[in-house]
Every structure is written in C-alpha cells, then in structure tokens.
Amino acid sequence: MDKLRRRVRVAAYFLLTFSLLTFLLHYVGGFDKELSINARNAAYVSIDDSAQDGNSQSSIDFDGESIALNCEIGAKGKWPFCEISLALDDNFHGLDLSSYHSIGIDVDYYSLNDDERLRIYLRNFDPEYSTEDDPVSYKFNAIEYAPGVGNGMKVIPLKSYQVLSWWIADYEVPIENAGPQFDNIVQIEIATGSYIKPANYAIRLNRLVFYGHWLSEATLLRLNILMWGFAAIYFLINERRRLAEQVSEMVAKSEYLKQANQHLYQESLAFKELAYTDNLTGTQNRHAVDCWLRDIVDFSQRNCHALSMVYIDIDFFKKINDSLGHHGGDEVLKEFGRVLNLRSRKTDVVVRWGGEEFIIFCPATNLRGAKEFAEMVRMIVESYQWANGLYITCSVGVTEYIPGEDIEDFIQRADSALYKAKKQGRNRVEEATV
Numbered sequence: 001m002d003k004l005r006r007r008v009r010v011a012a013y014f015l016l017t018f019s020l021l022t023f024l025l026h027y028v029g030g031f032d033k034e035l036s037i038n039a040r041n042a043a044y045v046s047i048d049d050s051a052q053d054g055n056s057q058s059s060i061d062f063d064g065e066s067i068a069l070n071c072e073i074g075a076k077g078k079w080p081f082c083e084i085s086l087a088l089d090d091n092f093h094g095l096d097l098s099s100y101h102s103i104g105i106d107v108d109y110y111s112l113n114d115d116e117r118l119r120i121y122l123r124n125f126d127p128e129y130s131t132e133d134d135p136v137s138y139k140f141n142a143i144e145y146a147p148g149v150g151n152g153m154k155v156i157p158l159k160s161y162q163v164l165s166w167w168i169a170d171y172e173v174p175i176e177n178a179g180p181q182f183d184n185i186v187q188i189e190i191a192t193g194s195y196i197k198p199a200n201y202a203i204r205l206n207r208l209v210f211y212g213h214w215l216s217e218a219t220l221l222r223l224n225i226l227m228w229g230f231a232a233i234y235f236l237i238n239e240r241r242r243l244a245e246q247v248s249e250m251v252a253k254s255e256y257l258k259q260a261n262q263h264l265y266q267e268s269l270a271f272k273e274l275a276y277t278d279n280l281t282g283t284q285n286r287h288a289v290d291c292w293l294r295d296i297v298d299f300s301q302r303n304c305h306a307l308s309m310v311y312i313d314i315d316f317f318k319k320i321n322d323s324l325g326h327h328g329g330d331e332v333l334k335e336f337g338r339v340l341n342l343r344s345r346k347t348d349v350v351v352r353w354g355g356e357e358f359i360i361f362c363p364a365t366n367l368r369g370a371k372e373f374a375e376m377v378r379m380i381v382e383s384y385q386w387a388n389g390l391y392i393t394c395s396v397g398v399t400e401y402i403p404g405e406d407i408e409d410f411i412q413r414a415d416s417a418l419y420k421a422k423k424q425g426r427n428r429v430e431e432a433t434v
C-alpha cells in the first residue's frame with residue numbers, strides 16, 4: 001500500500017512538473033520555430049504582365065541584404081502588375097508551412113501613395129486542383145496590405161489569408177478544397193496591388209520569416225491529457241489488481257478461519273462429550289445433569305408433570321472388586337451402565353452418580369411408574385448373564401419430586417429409600433417416605 005502511494009506521489013510530482021515546465025516553456029517561446037526565406041534558400045525572379053497582354057517592365061536584383069524589384073507599370077495591360085516571385089519547390093515539392101501560425105514580412109514599397117497596397121501570395125500546389133504546366137492552378141492564398149517604406153517587420157497571422165474567389169471560380173474548385181492551405185507552398189509572390197496606375201514602382205524585400213511552434217498549444221494540451229490519462233488508467237488498473245489480490249487473500253483467510261472454526265467446534269463438541277460423559281460407563285456424569293435437572297424440575301412443575309428418580313447401588317461391589325480385581329470391577333461397572341442405558345426410555349437420563357451408584361431420572365413418570373421401572377431394573381440385573389458367572393444384584397431407592405422442594409432434598413429422599421433397601425436385605429426396591 002505504502003509502495004503504491006509512493007509511486008502515485010512520484011508519478012503525480014513528475015506529471016505536475018512536466019505539465020508546468022512544458023506550458024511555461026510554451027509561453028516563454030521554448031517551443032518556437034522560425035523559417036527565414038531569402039535569396040540564399042529561394043530562387044527569386046521578377047514577373048510582370050509583359051508576358052501576357054501588358055507592357056509593364058521589371059528588373060530584379062539582390063544587393064546582399066535585400067531583393068529589390070524595379071517596376072515600370074505600363075498602361076496597356078488589362079491587369080497590369082509586377083512581382084517578386086520566390087520559388088521554394090523542388091520538382092513541385094514545396095514547403096509544408098501548416099505548422100506555422102504567422103508570416104513576418106519586412107518590405108518597403110515605393111509607390112505613388114503611402115497607402116498603396118501590396119499582395120502577398122502563398123501558392124500551394126496540390127494535384128487535387130493543380131497541374132504542373134499551369135502555374136495559375138496553384139492555389140492563391142492571399143493577403144493585401146500597405147507596407148509603406150521603412151516600417152520594418154509586419155507580422156500577419158496565417159489565418160488572415162484567404163483564397164482568391166476568382167481562382168476558385170475559374171478552376172471550379174470544390175468547397176472542400178476552397179479554404180486556405182499551406183502544406184505544399186511552392187511559390188511566394190510579392191506583387192503590386194490590384195488597381196495600380198502606370199508609373200515607376202519599387203519593392204524591396206528585406207526579410208521574410210514564418211513563425212511557428214514545434215509543439216502547438218493544442219498538441220501540448222493533448223500530450224498532457226494523454227499522459228495524465230495513461231497515469232490514471234495505470235494506477236486504477238494497479239489499484240484494482242491490488243484490491244482483487246486483497247479480496248482473494250481475505251477470502252482465503254476467511255476460508256482458513258472457517259475451517260479452523262469448524263475444527264475447533266468439532267473439538268469442543270468432543271471435549272463437551274468427554275466432560276459430560278462418564279468415561280468408564282459411557283453414561284452421563286453428575287456435572288452433565290446439573291443444568292438439565294434444574295430445567296426439567298422447572299418444566300415439570302410448570303406443566304404439572306410428574307418427575308421421579310430411581311437411585312441404584314450395586315450390592316456388595318467391594319466383593320466383586322476383591323474377586324476380579326479393580327479392572328474386573330471396572331468391566332462390571334461398564335456392563336452395568338450399558339444395561340441401564342438399554343433398558344431406560346429415551347426420555348430417561350442415566351447418570352453415574354459415583355462409584356457403583358447410578359441414578360435414572362424419569363421425566364413424566366409418577367412414583368408408581370418409577371417403582372415398576374425400578375423393579376424391572378432390579379430383576380434384569382439379577383437375571384443378567386454377567387461375565388465370569390457372577391451373580392449381581394442391586395438395591396434401589398425410588399421417589400417422586402414434590403413440587404417446590406429443593407433438588408438436594410429430592411435426591412436426599414431417594415438416597416434414604418436406597419439406604420432403606422440396603423438395610424432391609426438388599427436386592428430390593430424401596431420408595432421414600434415423605
């Protein structure tokens with residue numbers, strides 16, 4: 001658990017640092033990129049309308065710093081113009097400027113008026129609408145502005161560009177291709193404005209730069225979201241697995257505890273059995289009936305049921321011991337207990353009261369019934385085929401519970417009856433006199 005928490009903490013710190021750093025870097029320009037277009041990396045030429053229906057004339061020169069176009073606009077052509085054309089392509093493979101957001105242009109325009117406008121075209125080649133032998137078919141991404149003279153760099157967002165509507169119409173460009181496009185710019189043109197008057201003009205291109213980001217804000221955001229998302233999924237899966245492991249561990253533990261419990265329960269039953277059973281005769285012992293006796297007395301009183309007791313003592317047991325030895329005496333006691341258990345009713349409770357004395361508690365039995373039962377027991381014992389040809393008899397005291405009396409008095413009375421039976425010659429049943 002601690003290990004996982006530590007890992008989550010480390011990952012959270014790492015991601016937080018990563019996010020902060022990347023966004024900070026983004027805002028201070030750490031991911032910025034620039035692409036400068038100049039006479040050294042682009043072929044420059046001048047173009048004018050003399051090749052069409054006009055009579056304008058132009059010349060171009062590079063003085064080591066700027067590309068300078070001199071232009072004499074004539075009156076003959078329908079759409080007179082001059083322009084600096086920068087070729088960027090290598091066999092129609094131009095520059096992909098789609099990751100740039102702005103164009104910076106430092107150009108001086110010497111014209112009749114200060115607010116005379118220049119057209120800056122970014123020409124995109126795409127086989128969808130362009131053909132190699134028709135330069136006009138290259139898409140016209142266009143802006144127009146008045147640079148004046150000596151005004152320095154003007155930065156214009158590329159999203160200000162629009163595609164010329166006459167080009168869309170002339171080439172019947174479908175709507176999906178009619179928007180600005182910068183992924184294969186083969187030509188940049190800096191041309192005189194639309195409605196230009198015949199005169200002498202000059203265009204001086206000092207600098208042309210494209211600005212962009214190595215990582216756009218959207219990409220950066222997506223990257224961060226992805227990283228946080230992956231981290232969250234990783235830890236969720238991990239947490240789920242950990243929980244599943246814990247659950248199966250707990251299930252295994254509870255299964256083990258259940259089994260251990262079951263085992264202990266079985267053992268406790270065995271111990272209870274041992275504790276409540278007289279280990280020699282298999283009958284119950286005094287301790288076992290303590291509780292039961294209180295309950296049955298209580299139950300019998302409340303339900304007006306009779307409850308009787310048959311108190312049995314083997315006659316002259318000492319002699320048996322003397323003749324067979326203590327072990328032989330034990331065997332007789334065992335057999336005696338077995339006989340009593342066999343001959344009692346299910347509801348009777350046979351208890352070895354001590355030594356060679358047994359008590360049979362007879363619920364729902366009155367004195368008369370108990371006496372009959374006692375007589376039957378006496379006769380069975382007397383006529384039983386004991387081992388070693390022994391002749392064994394027993395004396396029995398019988399009594400019935402008197403409602404309200406103490407249990408000790410009840411037992412005492414049976415004991416007195418037994419004493420009487422012994423006194424009167426043994427092998428007989430006597431009832432207690434109240």
Ligand SMILES: Nc1nc2c(ncn2[C@@H]2O[C@H](COP(=O)(O)OP(=O)(O)OP(=O)(O)O)[C@@H](O)[C@H]2O)c(=O)[nH]1
Pocket residue numbers: 280313314315316317318319321325326327328329330333354355356422426
């Ligand atoms: N073998 C064996 N003998 C026991 C056990 N408990 C008591 N005895 C013996 O039982 C005998 C009981 O003798 P007494 O109380 O004198 O009575 P008795 O010999 O049966 O004579 P009466 O009861 O007067 O008929 C004693 O010798 C005890 O040692 C036992 O668990 N096993």
